[in-house]
Amino acid sequence: MGVATALLELPAPLWEWIKATPVPILLGLFVALILFGLVSLFILLHLVASKPRPVLSSEKTYITSSPSGKTTPRPLPCWYDRWLAERHLSEQRPRSGEANPTPDVGSIEPAELLLSVVFPAYNEEDRVIPTLEEAVEYLDKHFGRTAAPLAGAKNPLSPTTKKRHVQGAAGATDPKDQGLSGYEIIIVNDGSRDKTVDVVLDFAQKNGLDDVLRVVSLAKNRGKGGGVTHGFRHVRGEYALFADADGASRFSDVAKLIEGVEEVVDGSRRGVAIGSRAHLVGSEAVVKRSALRNFLMRSFHLVLTILTPPATSRIRDTQCGFKLFTRAALPHIVPYMHAEGWIFDIEMLMLAESAPATPVLGSDGSVIGTSPGIKVAEVPIEWHEVGGSKLNVIQDSIKMAIGLFVLRACWMMGVYRRRLT
Numbered sequence: 443m444g445v446a447t448a449l450l451e452l453p454a455p456l457w458e459w460i461k462a463t464p465v466p467i468l469l470g471l472f473v474a475l476i477l478f479g480l481v482s483l484f485i486l487l488h489l490v491a492s493k494p495r496p497v498l499s500s501e502k503t504y505i506t507s508s509p510s511g512k513t514t515p516r517p518l519p520c521w522y523d524r525w526l527a528e529r530h531l532s533e534q535r536p537r538s539g540e541a542n543p544t545p546d547v548g549s550i551e552p553a554e555l556l557l558s559v560v561f562p563a564y565n566e567e568d569r570v571i572p573t574l575e576e577a578v579e580y581l582d583k584h585f586g587r588t589a590a591p592l593a594g595a596k597n598p599l600s601p602t603t604k605k606r607h608v609q610g611a612a613g614a615t616d617p618k619d620q621g622l623s624g625y626e627i628i629i630v631n632d633g634s635r636d637k638t639v640d641v642v643l644d645f646a647q648k649n650g651l652d653d654v655l656r657v658v659s660l661a662k663n664r665g666k667g668g669g670v671t672h673g674f675r676h677v678r679g680e681y682a683l684f685a686d687a688d689g690a691s692r693f694s695d696v697a698k699l700i701e702g703v704e705e706v707v708d709g710s711r712r713g714v715a716i717g718s719r720a721h722l723v724g725s726e727a728v729v730k731r732s733a734l735r736n737f738l739m740r741s742f743h744l745v746l747t748i749l750t751p752p753a754t755s756r757i758r759d760t761q762c763g764f765k766l767f768t769r770a771a772l773p774h775i776v777p778y779m780h781a782e783g784w785i786f787d788i789e790m791l792m793l794a795e796s797a798p799a800t801p802v803l804g805s806d807g808s809v810i811g812t813s814p815g816i817k818v819a820e821v822p823i824e825w826h827e828v829g830g831s832k833l834n835v836i837q838d839s840i841k842m843a844i845g846l847f848v849l850r851a852c853w854m855m856g857v858y859r860r861r862l863t
Contacts, residue, residue, distance in 0.1 A: 480855075487857045490848055492780045494668065501672065504628075504656040505639075507646035518658060521551045522675035525773050550773050555624035556585055557696070558679030562669030564632040566687040567641050573689035574645055574655075577627065580694050585625040587654050622680055627655045629687075630673040633663035666763075667786025671779045674772060682772060686763035691717055695823040699766040702819035710800040712771040712816045714791070716757070717764030717823040745843055749850045750788065753795040757820055760787050764823060771816050774798070778860050780852070784838060785845040792853065794818055796860075 460468065503515035528549065559577060563570055581587075629642050639657055646655040660672065670684045681703070683696060695717060703715035747755045754760070765787070767775070774797040781789045799812040852858040 483851070484855050484857065487848065487852050487855055491852050491857050492782055492848075494671075494780060494782060495662075495664070497672065498661050501658065501660055504658045504676075505643070506651075506653050506656050507643055508652050511647065513643060518656070518676050519678055520676050521678075521772070522777065525550055525777065529777075550769060553622060553680035553769050554678040555626060556622040556680050557581070557625040558677035558682045559625065559627045560630060560670060560673035560677065560682065560684040561627065561687045562630045562632055562666050562673065562684065563634060563638050563642075563687045564663060564666075564669075565634045565636045565638060567634075567636045567638045569689065570629075570638060570687045571641060571645055573685075573687055573693070574627070574642070576689060577685075577693045578649060578651065578655075580696070581625045581627075584697070586623045587651075588624045625654070626678060627651070628673045628676065629655065629657045630669040631657055631659040632665070632669040633660050665782040665786075666784065667779070667789075668782035670786065671776060671782070674767075674776045677769075677772070680769050681766055682769065683766045684763070690825055691762070691764040692824040695764070695821075696766065698821050698823060699764070699819075702821040703766055703768055706817035706819045707768060708800050708813040708817065709802045710770050711768050712774065712797065712800060713768045713819070714771055714794050714816055715766045715819040715821050716759070716791075717762045717825075718757075718759040718820045719762050719823070719825045720758035720820070742839060742842060742846075745846060746788065749846055751792060751795055753815065753818065754788065754791045757791060757818065759820070760791060762823070762825070763787075765790070771797075774816060778858075780858055781845065781849055783845060784842050785849055788846060789849055791818060792849075 500515075502518050502520060504518045505513040505515055507513070559581070561570070561573070629638075631639050631642075639659065642655070642657055646652070658673065658676070660669065664672070673684065674682055681700060683699065685691060685693070699715040699717065703713040706715070707713035743758075746760060749755075761784070771794065775790055775793045778793055779786065779789060794816040795818075797816045799814040801809045802811045802813050849858075
């Protein structure tokens with residue numbers, strides 16, 4: 443009824459032309475109009491889509507404390523560079539016998555230690571030290587500072603952890619069987635203008651964290667997502683965690699994330715565990731926030747549920763800055779990242795959901811099925827509000843909503859694909 447009324451209200455010459463035009467021609471014009479709209483949207487998305495800038499040579503080095511007090515830049519280990527080279531080789535020599543050969547994703551270097559922690563930091567001189575103090579105290583006690591087994595320390599990998607797959611795929615080794623321990627902390631200084639680097643190095647010097655705490659400086663600010671992605675390209679751990687430098691999350695909850703990820707790892711040891719504040723929705727910590735902020739939080743979650751694919755849309759808290767990835771999951775996520783602002787968490791989860799299937803092996807080693815995507819465990823953690831946030835509630839909420847629409851549209855329209863960035 444509404445369509446008919448709208449047609450009748452068209453200008454008389456146009457309505458007469460429509461009535462006089464054969465139906466096949468009208469259908470052709472309608473299809474052409476739709477195609478024009480899609481092409482226009484595709485071009486527009488190319489213009490507004492995030493395009494990560496190339497990494498500078500200085501950003502592939504790090505500085506750390508030393509007994510002599512010198513902080514000479516050192517080359518930063520990078521699993522991504524080797525993976526990239528292997529990926530290019532596999533693309534040049536696709537597997538034979540397939541109608542549409544798919545290049546191998548390439549192997550990732552074995553872990554050198556148990557846990558890598560990445561802290562993206564932008565002007566955090568006033569908040570980063572308490573966070574580091576809490577992290578180092580916990581990590582020293584439960585992980586040790588070297589890759590050798592730590593005598594007398596409590597193993598963060600609980601032997602009672604339930605697993606979805608007992609038998610792993612070829613090359614996938616349980617970290618308990620590797621005897622891994624030790625940790626590293628990577629501070630990604632995202633173009634800070636204050637004394638973040640100085641206070642971090644001073645902390646490392648006082649606590650003897652030589653070559654355990656590493657500072658990587660980006661020449662220009664890239665945003666939290668760009669900092670996390672850059673840090674993840676250089677981790678050496680079996681597990682890679684990123685955490686906010688403000689210390690809003692309790693660092694000891696990393697043990698919960700490890701238990702959570704071990705429950706969902708697949709046969710290739712791919713898995714993700716994310717800290718969640720969803721259980722705190724009715725708590726004082728959330729209720730006492732402004733009504734505007736809580737309204738925007740619920741509105742964003744509604745938009746997220748509508749725009750994201752099924753598994754990601756079911757996650758109740760995508761934005762908590764406390765997420766853990768197994769090493770085997772990284773090459774399916776990190777190389778394909780585009781978002782560098784607040785919305786990057788969602789792209790990580792979407793990439794995990796859309797990751798290629800991996801074989802599931804039976805007890806005799808035979809393939810009994812496949813496991814699509816990378817499973818995500820949502821783990822309740824402790825959290826508290828910390829002052830000094832750089833989030834502008836209204837402005838950044840609008841940017842996040844627009845960014846989410848652009849992100850989803852880019853993946854649906856093929857502007858973003860699982861290609862190298």
